Amino acid sequence: MRSYVPNTEKERMEMLADIGMSSMDELFKDIPADLKLDRPLDLPEPMSEMELRDLIRGFVYMNEEGGPLFRGAGAYRHYIPSVIPQLVMRSEFYTAYTPYQAEMSQGMLQSLFEYQTVICRLTGLDAANASVYDGATAAAEAMLMLRDNKRKKKILYSAALNPDVITVMHTYGHCAGLELVEIPVTDKGVSDIEAIRSNMEGAAGYIGANPNYYGNLEPMDEIAEAVHAANGLLVAYVNPITLGVIKRPADYGADIAIGDGQPLGIPLSFGGPYVGFMAATKKLMRNLPGRIAGETRDAEGNRVFVLTLQAREQHIRREMASSNICSNQMLCAIMASMYCCVMGPNGMREVAEQNIAKAHLLADKLTRIEGVKLRWPETPFFNEFVIDVDNAAEISKALENYSITGGLVLKDGGMLWCATETNSVDEFDFVCDIIQDTIDSMGGDE
C-alpha cells in the first residue's frame, strides 16, 4: 500500500505509549461511538506509482485531443515558453502556503509584487491585487466593487461578455441583491452605446468586454464617455494577450480592468486552474478584494515585501470584509508574470500581431467558401470571429473526424472561430477543404 507516513508501525506504537495511550482508537475517543464509521471506506484498492501512471494514461487516451485547435471562447492555446513550467516547479514556490511569514517568504512576496506591477503595466492602471480565481469571478468581484464604491445596486453589463462570465455574475448578483441590466448587442456585433446611455441613470457602472465574446473590438472610447457622463465606473474585461497591440484599459479611461490571465503562459487543463486579474485606479485600490503585496522596509532599511492593506480582508474584517476570498491563484499569477517578462514589450507585440495576422487570414480563407459569411464584416476583431454557415454542426463533426477542433458552434447556429500563433496556414487550407467537402456533400443530398 502506498503511504506517505514515514513513521513505522513500531514507532507509532512507541509514540502512543509515550503519550499514555495504547491504540489509535484511543485518540478518537471524543467522537460518539454511534457516529463512527463501522466499516472501511468503499474506495478502489490502493495503487503503486507504476499502476497509477497507467491509470492516468488510460484517462488521457480516452480523450481525443492534441490536433489542430480553432476554439477559444474563454480558453486559448498559446505557445508556452519552456522556462515557465520549469521555473514554477521550484518547490520552494509550489509547496509553500500563503506568505504569512514575510521574512521567510520574500521570494513569493516579491514575485507577487512583480506580478502586480506587470498587471498594472498591461492595463495602465495604478494598483492590482494578487489574483482571484478566474476571469468570471473577477467580473463578479468587480460588480461588488462597483456596488461598494458607488453605494448603488444597479449595474449594467454587456450581453457580449462571455456567457460563463454572465452566469457567474448573475449567481453572485442574486445573493448580493443587485439589479443587473443587460445591454444588448447591435447589428455590428458590439455593445449598444445608446442602451448604455439610456440605462445609466442610478447605475454604479458598466462591465463590458474588449474584445468581446464574439471576438469583436468594441468602441471603448465612446463607451467610456457614455458611462462617465452618467458618473458611473467603467469595468473593462480584457484578453491580456491583445494588449501588445490593442489599447489598454487606462487608454480609454477604464476605472477597473479585469480578465482571465490564462492566455499568458497557462495551459488549457480542461478549464483550470487559470487566474483572474484585477486592476484599478488609485481611488478604487481599497475596494479591491483579496491579497495585495506591498513594499516596505525592515529596521535596517532593507526593502521588504509584505501582504498589505489587510484591513479589507476576511481574517480581519470577517463579515464586513470586501470579499471572502482567501486562497487565490498565486502560482498561476506568477506564471502569467513570468510569461510577460519572457516576452517583453516586443514579444507581447509580436504575439498579438501574429494572432491578428492568422485570424484575419483564416477569416479570409473561410469566407472564400461559398455559403460561408463573416457575420459582422465591418467590425474589427482580434483573434476570434463569427461566421454564419448552414449545417455548422455537421461541419464541426466532419472536422472532428480529422481530429480538428473547429470553431465553437453557437446556440444561434453561427461558429466562433479562433486562430492563434499556434495555428499554421497549412492547417487553414486543410480546414477549408474539409468544410468545402462537407458543404458539397450536404448540397448533394438535396
Added chain:
Amino acid sequence: MRSEYKLIFERSHEGRRAYDLPKCDAPDATDRIPESMRAAEPLRLPELGEVDLVRHFTNLSRRNFGVDNGFYPLGSCTMKYNPKINEELAPMFEDVHPLLAPEMAQGCLALMADMEHMLCEICGMDAFTLQPAAGAHGELTGLMHIRAYHEHRGDLERKVIIVPDAAHGTNPASAAMAGFKVKEIKSAPDGGVDLDALRAAVGPDTAGLMLTNPSTLGLFERNIKEIAKIVHEAGGLLYYDGANLNAIMGIVRPGDMGFDVMHINLHKTFSTPHGGGGPGSGPVGVKSHLIPFMPVPRIEQKDGLLTLNYDKPDSIGKIKSFYGNFGVIAKAYCYIRSLGAAGLKEASENAVLNANYIMNKLRGVYEIPHDRTCMHECVVTPGELMNYGVNTSDIAKALIDRGYHPPTIYFPLIVHEAMMIEPTESESRETLDEFIEAMKDIAEQVKVDAAAIHAAPVTTPVGRPDEVTAARKPIVKYEPETV
C-alpha cells in the same frame, strides 16, 4: 544574511530578449484594426536574456520556504507532503480545451465523475460538485445552496447564518457574500459550541449554522448530534467547513454527523500543493435535498457517454468558468487512488497522533488552554513566558531562525496569543522531536535573553517588516521614481 534583491524591472536592458516565435506564415494584418483602437506605446515590460530571467526566479525561490524545505506546522492549513508523482501525472491533461465536444473529453469527464463519487463516499454525502476554486469559494457555493433551498420552499425569512466565534474568518465573510446576516455565538468554556447560546440563537430566521469539526481549536465537537438536532428542528441547515477533514478520514463522516452541505479543501486534506497561496480547489458536497440547486453543468451518463447537463432549472447557476480547477482535482484524484481507504485512514490517524505527541511534549513549557485529547492540531499559548515581555509573534520569529515555518498565530481569535500547531501525518518522529526541542529551547532563551528573541529572525534575508507604513503609505507596484 540580510540582502535586498533587485526586481526584475531593475534588471532590464533595452533590446534583450528571452522569447522567440516562428516567422509568421500569414501576412501582417495589424492595419485591419483601426489605429484608434491600437495602443500608441509599447508595453513597459522588462527585457532580459533567458539566463538572467531564469536566475532571477531561481534565486527568488531560494528566498522562499515550502514543505519541501522543512517542517511547516501551519495550523488549519494542513501542510502535508505533496507527492511528486501527482505533479508529474496531472500535466498530462494540460492541452485539453474545456469546450471540446464531450465525446472528445471522455477521459477528463470520467476522472471528474469518479472523483465526485469517491468524495461522496469519504464524506457521506449524496453528490459533489468540483466547481469551486478554493475553500472560501466552496463555502460561498455551499451557502448559496442553503439560500436556494429556503427560497425554493418559499421560506423567505431565513436570512441568518449562525457562526461560532471560533470560526475561520472566511465563514462570516462567505455568509455575508451569500446575502445572509451573520449571528455570532460564543463558544463554551471547553471550546465547543455553547448549546444554550445556540438554542437562544436559532429561530424562524435561521437559515443555517456553519461549523468546523474538529473545531479550529483542534477539538472534536462532542455535542454534534445535539447541535444538528437544534438547528434542524429550528428549520435550519448545517454547513460543514471541511478545513479540518484531515483528522477524520475513514473514521467519521460529515454526512453521518448530520451535515447537509460541506466543502473540502483539496489543497489541504488531499495533498495538492498550495502554490504559495493557490490554486486550490474547494469541492462542495450535498445531501439529496440540495441536489437540485447544484451548479451547472452536472456530469451525467447518457447512452454510454459522459455528458455535461446544463438543463437544471433550480440550479444556483455557475460560480466559476468551466468546471473547476481540473489540474488540482487530478492531483487529488491521484492521491486518493494511491492511498485507498486504508491509506486515507492511516493518514488521519497519524495526523492526530503527531498532533497529540507535540501537545503532550509541550505541556508544562507552553500553556494548553483546552487540555484534552486533540485531533489533527493543537492550540498552545506562551502562557507565563509572556511575563518576560515576549508574545506569540516573537516565538514565531524565533522558530524561523531555527529552521521552521511557524504555526498559525493569533488564531483562533478566542484564544489569547494562540499558536495553532498542525504537524500533519507527513512528519517523522525525529522531526517532531527536533521541533519540540526548538520550542523548549526558545522558552529557555526567553527567560535568559528576551532581547535575542525580540531581534529574531536574524537568519533571514530581511528583518521584521514595518507593516504599519506598508498599510499607511501603500506601494503596491514598482515605479522607478519612487525608489
